[in-house]
Amino acid sequence: MRSFASDNNSGIHPAILKAIQDCNTDHTVGYGDDVYTKRAIELFRQHFGQHTEVFFVFNGTASNTLGLMHATKTFNSVICADTSHVNTDECGAPERIAGIKLIPVPNRNGKIKPADIMPHLEGFGFEHHSQPGAISITQSTEMGTVYKPEEIKELADLAHQNSMLLHIDGSRLANAAVALGLPFKNFTSDCGVDIVSFGGTKNGMMMGEAILFLNQKLAKDFKYIRKQNMQLFSKMRFISAQFIAWFEDELWKKNAQHANSMAQKLAKEIQTIPQIKITVPVEVNGVFAEIPQHWIEPLKKEFFFYTWNHLRNEVRWMCSFDTTDKDIEQFIGLLKKFSHSE
Amino acid sequence: MRSFASDNNSGIHPAILKAIQDCNTDHTVGYGDDVYTKRAIELFRQHFGQHTEVFFVFNGTASNTLGLMHATKTFNSVICADTSHVNTDECGAPERIAGIKLIPVPNRNGKIKPADIMPHLEGFGFEHHSQPGAISITQSTEMGTVYKPEEIKELADLAHQNSMLLHIDGSRLANAAVALGLPFKNFTSDCGVDIVSFGGTKNGMMMGEAILFLNQKLAKDFKYIRKQNMQLFSKMRFISAQFIAWFEDELWKKNAQHANSMAQKLAKEIQTIPQIKITVPVEVNGVFAEIPQHWIEPLKKEFFFYTWNHLRNEVRWMCSFDTTDKDIEQFIGLLKKFSHSE
Amino acid sequence: MRSFASDNNSGIHPAILKAIQDCNTDHTVGYGDDVYTKRAIELFRQHFGQHTEVFFVFNGTASNTLGLMHATKTFNSVICADTSHVNTDECGAPERIAGIKLIPVPNRNGKIKPADIMPHLEGFGFEHHSQPGAISITQSTEMGTVYKPEEIKELADLAHQNSMLLHIDGSRLANAAVALGLPFKNFTSDCGVDIVSFGGTKNGMMMGEAILFLNQKLAKDFKYIRKQNMQLFSKMRFISAQFIAWFEDELWKKNAQHANSMAQKLAKEIQTIPQIKITVPVEVNGVFAEIPQHWIEPLKKEFFFYTWNHLRNEVRWMCSFDTTDKDIEQFIGLLKKFSHSE
């Protein structure tokens, strides 16, 4: 089966799997007190700054929910795009687990701006009102777009001026780094970002996410929170080794570059098909497009994908580290066949 | 490094790793809607009964906490041994996540009996009092002992007579099965157990635990609870494939048998050392012993392990699927050297 | 001090205070097992139907939060108007205490319609998505408007068609009953409403709110939830006696009628002042109006009130059971003085 459903429908990159295999020797103290974890943390610090505190967790829901939880109090609200994963796809984990009130604001191709947030910066000090505590953005966004460093800085400044924090859901941060052509640090720590929920799973790892506290103070006591919230991995080395392989030899970059370029290729070919309209600028590894409704079901049988907006027949096609030229060509071939037979 | 610290200081059994590798082909729908997961669930049903509902989670804390949470209401209490992992080693996850009040009762070599529980079966219907909702036992126990089927049945009957449920923390259920010489079903479903938190990680898997609702009704809506509680794995096939390999060819049995027999070997040799006193019957893969205090530090440098009770200089030595005869021999050699030099 | 700030800035109606006094004799079993509470519950059943289950709590935040909590599961969402008290004025209690995800939808003078809700009735069965579990409306609304019975029925039907419940925040239900000229039952139980958070405090009581489960099954185990959530009053008779006095002699109706008519009077007089624009139809006891910005501060010094919308200089003037003709006249006098001096 081949699919454009999600970058997590792919398997494990061979180099990652090899890393798991290579560290599978002998006994190792559990729960992260091991050389692999030390090394992986060191690598994160090289990419995000020496003051970064790093905690590995199992998945993105945990990474987002616990990152936001530790940065806020239960009476805080978190302002985010209405399209954000924390708002739409965590089954209410931020509310239930962290006690957070999310304030979704309208997005522009998945992004939000200070002007969208400002009307909600109110009620400070008024105990009846959830106190604005953080802004959360996704980089790259759920709509396949990318914030520029100056946009991020503007949001971080707005947050800090109001004693709030800026959180990034970075489940696809690597794709953004590649699109921007910038090191991670340039559009996170350097812009004043406070917390990053950093994802490896969607970029070739088996599983593994990292909560990065870019401000050391924010990490206080987090080790208890991770354990209590059921995210402490006993055989931690097997996440750590993946991240090591992923950073060394710049595998993260190669994987992200590949996925992004496959999406570009797909987008380019699509422009030749008159019945399809690309709805969002293709900046990373996803293509959003409106297609004729009666194409959807037969297409899905060949290459699985998700309908994004049922009302508009908008679909999402995600490319991955292992999407092949052949995948794109066969899929485009299929689309063209549909197109010509009309 | 070799250690007797915990059965989770071991790595991955080669056959498990091979299974991960073998399923690492192509794209697969995420979150468990795949053939590997279907097969793994089927295998669980073969071992626990056709009505078993199976949900994979990342670790034991989640398996225990969410299993108990879904079986109780927030105003329930759960009665357990004071030595139980849920009481001592989850950093308060049952209280914080599930809202449960744990009622720890004194243990007998890690086990509890109806007589220990009965004094706490009170206050039913009285709204000031946490309502007893479940009994939780560990099989095999944290002290390396095993409940007999009739003991489990007796506890299940007591629970059901009081409209409560019986939960088993089965992070080492395989070791118990081997020690009893019985199929899983005989000392779980057949005895009236309601929920099992079933562990693979400590018996040769990379990671993977399963929450088993032996009574189908108890599983209602659990899929939302797993997701909301940050335990839904996107690339689920990589847990499922491990369980498949683990059940097929009875790897679970071989691993557990090996670990148990290594502990027997260790215990047998220890009896020849006069300064060491085994404190708990060795029924599975752990040996508890009081040793001279000044031996502890130098010993730990060679083979890492944990002190169980600092006041009594009681230590715990755990054997694993990959503990070797040589490990035992070297360790015993060391102990004898200490012994003779006194 | 006189004010139009809120109907809870008033004190206790003398008949209510007398009822507290009258029941202050002798000893009474605590926590609601007393004759006053039995009688008060009976009176609620006369007004809402014989199957109503009644639980008294201390305040409106508790009444809303625990009512919604008991009617939903942690993975449910609750759809409400963006202006609803549960969304704006509970400091995130529904999220933190109940684990609910609120989905605020745009209001029309404080009210919502099926068309506003329907776009959010999606993702059923999809575990990534908070499952729509209830619709919550406020009667009378925070904007001083009233749902007609047929509008409520339409919302209840929509809810039930989707296996959801309909909840009413009824902190001012008495004002709505008076405005509609209908018994409570006609626009609650008879329309299919499932739960009412019923308020007495804003209509002349010292304090006292009731969670009404109009469907008996929904009340199961709620007594434990009330206690655990810190809302069980030991000297319960002192809430119950208030409700008895409030229902007997129709004090609730007299108080609400008075408050509503004072708002009508205020609104009528205001129409003669050209600089003021009433922004919402005055249907119960509140008047919303845009006034010249520079009037606000000096006015507040004489009669305290709240600015509702700072951007539009919209203010809220609430009338209460104890608002007097003189209050209105003096206030109007003041407004006219401002008006003429321009």
Add this chain to the structure above:
Amino acid sequence: MRSFASDNNSGIHPAILKAIQDCNTDHTVGYGDDVYTKRAIELFRQHFGQHTEVFFVFNGTASNTLGLMHATKTFNSVICADTSHVNTDECGAPERIAGIKLIPVPNRNGKIKPADIMPHLEGFGFEHHSQPGAISITQSTEMGTVYKPEEIKELADLAHQNSMLLHIDGSRLANAAVALGLPFKNFTSDCGVDIVSFGGTKNGMMMGEAILFLNQKLAKDFKYIRKQNMQLFSKMRFISAQFIAWFEDELWKKNAQHANSMAQKLAKEIQTIPQIKITVPVEVNGVFAEIPQHWIEPLKKEFFFYTWNHLRNEVRWMCSFDTTDKDIEQFIGLLKKFSHSE
């Protein structure tokens, strides 16, 4: 009906009721921003120290649960007597609401000592273990005994040496003050106590409890927590006025003195009845005694009370501010009649 069931089966002291009446004039800003609340807080500061931060809540469950919650983190444990109200009579509110793990230790007539606590001061820094965060004691205790200031100081010192806090459940603190013959300050602030859950309801108030943060820093942000946890009273003046009346003219002292002396009288008379054995020293307003089993039911019909320990036929008789000499005499008369007829 007359009863010895609990000091909360009494009504409201007339002076308290008068205070409610007296402040029932005119409009007052809600939620505590009023002169009554300012005055009540001032009075608390006179009794507990100028740095005391004072928050009124509705009942004792809230006072204990939220006081402990704000002083600890979710991963903390709280050590308390097994007989403590937080452990036995809050239906698990500390666990569910505050996420706290309670560690009950054996009591000595309701009291605990450093030696009882010390074995649980372990696992600091070890993320698997709930981190000891506070000690909670009850003054006067649930068994009707009183801690001496030096005993409290010893516990506070132990707590602080371990970076923990000392909390007092003071639902009957007034009775202790009277028994000790000391101002509140001498056995709270002066001994290093950090938080007091202070009760008025059991000593003649209609309702009203105060959370006292004796260390100002601990109170940070608590106003949001009170609101979010459903404990903010809109018509706050009606709690505040009660506390004013209670402190002025030393009503608290008179009430507590009376209740205590009635218990002494009861205890003294009981000593003449050979079939009754007083089981706990009578230091405040409760008498615990073992009585013949067949007396219990007929006695309860005349004067309601609770059986404390069913196994030992131990009953609890509580005296209150409104227990009369006649109550005692009639009850003793009844007991003597039972005694003589054997």
